[in-house]
Amino acid sequence: MSLPFLWGVFGVNMNVWLDAFVRLQLVVVVMTVTVMGLIYLERKFVGRLQMRLGPMRTGPFGTLQSIADALKLLTKEDLRPSTADFWLFEIAPYVTFVPVFMTLLALPFMDGWFVRDLQLGLFYIVAISGVTVIGYLMAGWASDNKYALLGAVRSAAQLISYEIPLILGVLAVSIVAGSLNLNAIILQQDTVPNLVLQPLPFIILLTAILAELSRRPFDIPIGESELVGGPWVEYSGIRWSIIFALTEYAGLWGFAVLGSLVFLGGWEWPFGTRSFWGDYDFVYQLFLVFTKSFFIILTMMWISATFPRLRIDQLMSFCWKILLPFGFFQVIINGIVVTYKPSEELRDVLLFLTSSALLVAMSLAIYLATRQPSREERVGKLLASRSAQ
Amino acid sequence: MADMTTEHELDTIDVNVNIGPQHPATHGVFRMVLVIDGEEVVDLVPHIGYMHRGAEKLSENMDYRQAIGYQDRTEYLAQFNAEMCYVQAVEKLAGLVPPDRAQYIRVILAELNRISSHFMFLGAFGTDLGVFGTAFTYAFRERENVLDLFEEVTGDRLMYAYFRPGGVAWDVPRDFKERVEWVCENALVGAMDLDKLLTDNEIFIMRTRGIGILNAQDAIDYGATGPVLRASGVQHDLRRAEPYSIYDRFDFEIPIGTNGDSYDRYLVRLAEIRESVKIVRQALAQMPEGPILPERMPRLLRPAAGEVYMRCENPRGEYGIYLVSTGGTQPYRLRIRSSCFCNLSALKHMTVGHYVADAVTILGSIDIVLCEVDR
Numbered sequence: 021m022s023l024p025f026l027w028g029v030f031g032v033n034m035n036v037w038l039d040a041f042v043r044l045q046l047v048v049v050v051m052t053v054t055v056m057g058l059i060y061l062e063r064k065f066v067g068r069l070q071m072r073l074g075p076m077r078t079g080p081f082g083t084l085q086s087i088a089d090a091l092k093l094l095t096k097e098d099l100r101p102s103t104a105d106f107w108l109f110e111i112a113p114y115v116t117f118v119p120v121f122m123t124l125l126a127l128p129f130m131d132g133w134f135v136r137d138l139q140l141g142l143f144y145i146v147a148i149s150g151v152t153v154i155g156y157l158m159a160g161w162a163s164d165n166k167y168a169l170l171g172a173v174r175s176a177a178q179l180i181s182y183e184i185p186l187i188l189g190v191l192a193v194s195i196v197a198g199s200l201n202l203n204a205i206i207l208q209q210d211t212v213p214n215l216v217l218q219p220l221p222f223i224i225l226l227t228a229i230l231a232e233l234s235r236r237p238f239d240i241p242i243g244e245s246e247l248v249g250g251p252w253v254e255y256s257g258i259r260w261s262i263i264f265a266l267t268e269y270a271g272l273w274g275f276a277v278l279g280s281l282v283f284l285g286g287w288e289w290p291f292g293t294r295s296f297w298g299d300y301d302f303v304y305q306l307f308l309v310f311t312k313s314f315f316i317i318l319t320m321m322w323i324s325a326t327f328p329r330l331r332i333d334q335l336m337s338f339c340w341k342i343l344l345p346f347g348f349f350q351v352i353i354n355g356i357v358v359t360y361k362p363s364e365e366l367r368d369v370l371l372f373l374t375s376s377a378l379l380v381a382m383s384l385a386i387y388l389a390t391r392q393p394s395r396e397e398r399v400g401k402l403l404a405s406r407s408a409q
Numbered sequence: 410m411a412d413m414t415t416e417h418e419l420d421t422i423d424v425n426v427n428i429g430p431q432h433p434a435t436h437g438v439f440r441m442v443l444v445i446d447g448e449e450v451v452d453l454v455p456h457i458g459y460m461h462r463g464a465e466k467l468s469e470n471m472d473y474r475q476a477i478g479y480q481d482r483t484e485y486l487a488q489f490n491a492e493m494c495y496v497q498a499v500e501k502l503a504g505l506v507p508p509d510r511a512q513y514i515r516v517i518l519a520e521l522n523r524i525s526s527h528f529m530f531l532g533a534f535g536t537d538l539g540v541f542g543t544a545f546t547y548a549f550r551e552r553e554n555v556l557d558l559f560e561e562v563t564g565d566r567l568m569y570a571y572f573r574p575g576g577v578a579w580d581v582p583r584d585f586k587e588r589v590e591w592v593c594e595n596a597l598v599g600a601m602d603l604d605k606l607l608t609d610n611e612i613f614i615m616r617t618r619g620i621g622i623l624n625a626q627d628a629i630d631y632g633a634t635g636p637v638l639r640a641s642g643v644q645h646d647l648r649r650a651e652p653y654s655i656y657d658r659f660d661f662e663i664p665i666g667t668n669g670d671s672y673d674r675y676l677v678r679l680a681e682i683r684e685s686v687k688i689v690r691q692a693l694a695q696m697p698e699g700p701i702l703p704e705r706m707p708r709l710l711r712p713a714a715g716e717v718y719m720r721c722e723n724p725r726g727e728y729g730i731y732l733v734s735t736g737g738t739q740p741y742r743l744r745i746r747s748s749c750f751c752n753l754s755a756l757k758h759m760t761v762g763h764y765v766a767d768a769v770t771i772l773g774s775i776d777i778v779l780c781e782v783d784r
Binding site for chain 1: 424425426427432433434448535536537538539540541542543545546547550606607610611612613614615616764765766767768769
């Protein structure tokens with residue numbers, strides 16, 4: 021175990037339940053701090069993209085803004101519409117949050133450090149995160165509000181649809197790794213990360229994560245300019261902060277860590293299992309995992325800040341007509357390659373080639389499906405009509 | 410089994426969804442009731458009148474000069490254009506001829522106001538489509554430049570009341586030309602930035618192209634004017650069709666669209682920013698020195714009995730002022746022809762059959778100012 025300072029404090033042979041409990045608390049603390057950091061990061065980063073400073077007044081460079089926001093949300097009145105369904109309305113935020121938190125339990129953040137090392141870790145994460153949609157539906161139904169109901173129905177359609185590309189994305193990798201255990205998947209990436217072998221599933225996963233988290237450009241259930249907040253329109257105060265701050269950002273972080281472990285090699289790549297500082301290797305391992313997950317997070321924030329929102333039918337056809345078929349192709353091809361591989365070296369080359377070819381094909385399909393008249397055609401018409409005067 | 414399914418087919422009902430008057434998509438206090446079947450809009454009932462302040466009636470109880478302020482408050486995104494229309498109506502009625510310099514100042518400020526108004530549209534349209542504020546901040550950066558200039562010229566950022574019958578209130582600051590040139594350069598950069606951000610964005614095109622099509626005949630039938638009409642392919646611009654003020658002295662083009670959809674309305678406005686910059690630059694080059702008010706200016710305007718209708722090309726379309734004088738110091742009747750009111754009347758025609766999200770896009774693409782609709 022590579023957390024010597026902790027083990028020293030609690031003694032070597034801890035009770036297995038106590039051990040799990042301590043790890044759980046650590047995850048809670050790290051998650052809370054990360055969520056606050058992420059909110060600050062998003063405000064600063066998006067602010068930069070939009071040529072403004074972001075929060076500046078609360079603390080140095082606005083660093084205390086998240087804490088101020090949290091305090092404000094905690095002290096706000098917890099409103100509930102009189103016509104709302106009491107129990108569903110009260111429970112819905114927890115139903116959305118708990119699955120997101122439970123996905124964090126199976127994530128190995130560094131070598132040998134996790135709350136539980138599950139043999140079917142990947143399966144568990146994908147399965148548990150799918151429960152979130154029930155919370156959305158509960159909230160939308162219980163709020164007795166048409167915006168909320170519309171948002172809930174939209175989110176049910178979206179989250180369930182995008183669950184499948186998400187599964188296909190990680191399934192393709194698990195076929196390559198030959199395991200559903202996250203530790204095993206990371207350990208086989210010591211020289212080449214899965215991103216190189218499987219670029220298409222990475223793109224599919226990234227898209228599916230954006231949709232699963234209802235982040236722009238897939239924030240159709242929330243739809244600020246149409247549905248004013250979707251299922252959460254009637255929530256306020258602490259309940260809203262559980263949904264918004266905790267669920268959204270903890271989910272973002274959890275999925276980003278998952279992506280970095282499954283595709284970017286976690287702590288294994290690029291240094292392998294080399295030991296630099298003996299017992300203190302966890303420092304660089306943690307650093308690697310966080311760097312990679314923040315790379316994914318910043319990519320998602322960048323996408324979120326610059327793209328308009330899709331429409332529900334466009335979102336669905338993108339899932340079912342583009343992501344899903346190509347995901348299936350990848351899984352089938354991976355199965356064939358892994359089963360009938362001529363040799364180990366050729367296997368990696370074949371995986372890389374097929375996945376890249378599929379990625380190109382998918383890009384082409386997207387281009388053909390959404391093909392628009394070229395810029396010259398569009399703006400040229402405008403210019404031509406001008407001189408007709 | 411086939412019979413079973415048809416027999417037990419679930420009945421669905423259309424749901425009324427109320428959007429507005431307090432809603433981020435309604436740009437003010439507009440209310441529309443959408444009748445939706447799932448996600449599809451089956452019917453749309455617009456409700457207006459929340460911003461009615463009786464600007465017309467109030468103006469009838471005021472001196473001709475006092476009513477200028479009400480033009481600002483009526484069309485609060487293109488104040489100079491509205492003022493220009495009003496003061497020209499009064500001038501026509503009173504037989505005043507403003508000196509050249511005042512005319513040029515008016516045209517420059519009105520065109521800059523068109524730029525700021527269109528930037529407001531571009532930013533708000535991006536937000537309607539779900540761009541998380543990026544288009545908004547890009548557009549507002551340029552709008553701020555223009556407003557800063559207006560503040561320096563008029564002393565106010567929103568309610569200028571700077572144009573007067575016969576000319577303008579006072580002369581422009583000494584560094585006016587340099588400031589305007591700087592604003593123009595920045596406006597072009599801002600237009601380019603927004604162009605890069607939105608025009609070729611696949612999702613943006615998917616969300617706007619073919620959405621809310623208004624063909625040329627329908628646009629004319631609904632009385633649509635301005636960019637909404639021109640996006641439908643009708644080349645009608647009052648600055649060219651019946652040049653008022655000194656618009657016949659400038660060389661500019663009238664961008665028109667081909668499909669009449671939301672995307673064309675966006676493109677037309679983007680192109681109009683560039684054309685307005687062209688006009689401003691020409692006006693700057695031609696602007697003479699001289700007085701800003703006629704030499705013989707009556708202290709109290711008492712136009713002879715008569716009536717006059719003046720119409721101008723505002724950023725949102727044709728803005729008309731109908732003035733009736735019975736010879737007193739106050740107009741007997743003032744009527745404002747609202748451009749947005751007519752454009753808005755085509756909303757139902759454009760929206761029905763599209764999705765809920767498209768209703769917001771289409772409403773945004775009309776670019777309404779509710780104060781002007783309700784007056």
